[in-house]
Amino acid sequence: MTIHVTYQAWTYEMVRERIIEAAETLLLNPASYGPRLIGMALFGEYKDEYLRGEGTRVRRTPSAHALAEMEETWSWINDWLPEKDRKLVYDYGFIMSRKGLTLKVWCERNGWIKRTFERAVSRCCQRIADELNRKYHVRLTMPFDALSQIRAKHASFEVASDSRAPVKPKLYHRADDATPTHTPGSEADIAKHIEKVNQQRREEAERQRKAALTRAEEEAKLAAAVEARLARKRQKQVA
Structure with missing residues (x-):
């Protein structure tokens, strides 16, 4: 029996779609009125629409899965991008999720060239994709035969003593523009x-x-x- 182990790599297009979906999910969240004004605010909203003769509107709320993916996407941006790039990516998600606002108009108002802005966003998304792919640095693409050991022979039941010597963690430095490398051979x-x-x-x-x-x-x-x-x-x- 031969087992092939593969995984799906992240691309900057996939990260870009997640950023847009997270921004759309954020827009679906209702505004927070506070404990004292929430009842009055909701009543006034429906009362004013009723007096104007408008139909009652139902606000769509995001699912739990969409909220979890939104928080995960925000953590990617906040953990792996510097402040300047974070603002750039948040602006992109805001532009692509708002109706009536195009990327071309926003770039003209803020002194950007549309193609340059898109390249900057792609660079940020590619960096996030590289960080996600870094978790799969060891790529198991080799076939395993029936004699290969793919699980532990036995579980260890030994518990370390509390009197063990403290281990000082090793600090390391990683540059902000570091990218994963592939060693030939x-x-x-x-x-x-x-x-x-x-x-x-x-x-x-x-x-x-x-x-x-x-x-x-x-x-x-x-x-x-x-x-x-x-x-x-x-x-x-x-x-």
Whole structure:
């Protein structure tokens, strides 16, 4: 049996769509009136529409899944982008989710060239996509055969003592414009290591099989010798 392990990589288009969806979800949230004014505000809204002869409107509310994705998207922007890029991405989501406002008009009002603004947004979205793909830095694309170990042999029940020495965490620095890199030859090295481990497991399995056959033959010989000894003993008793 061969198992192929793959994953779906994030692209800047997918991140850009998530930003627009998060902005649309934010616009669906009702305004917060506070504990004292909420009842009066709702009553006034429906009363004024009734007096004007308008039909009652029902406000659409976002689903729990949409709210969770919105919060997750905001965390991407706030954690992985500097302040200048965060403002840029938030403005883009606001523009694309508001009716009556086009990207061209907004760029003309704010001194941007439309193509330059789109490239800047794509750069920010690509950085978020790179951070998401960094979680899958080890890409398991090699096939595994039946002898490959894909799960732990046993669980560890050992608990460390409270008197253990404290471990000082190691600090590291990562530049703001850091991007994931691919080391040439790494997949070949991984393939060679997997083949070496599989060969060792095959040899160990063959050794255990031969040892089991040897034990079975020895047990059969011992049983035959015992049976022959009992037979000779019975013959002497009869004689």
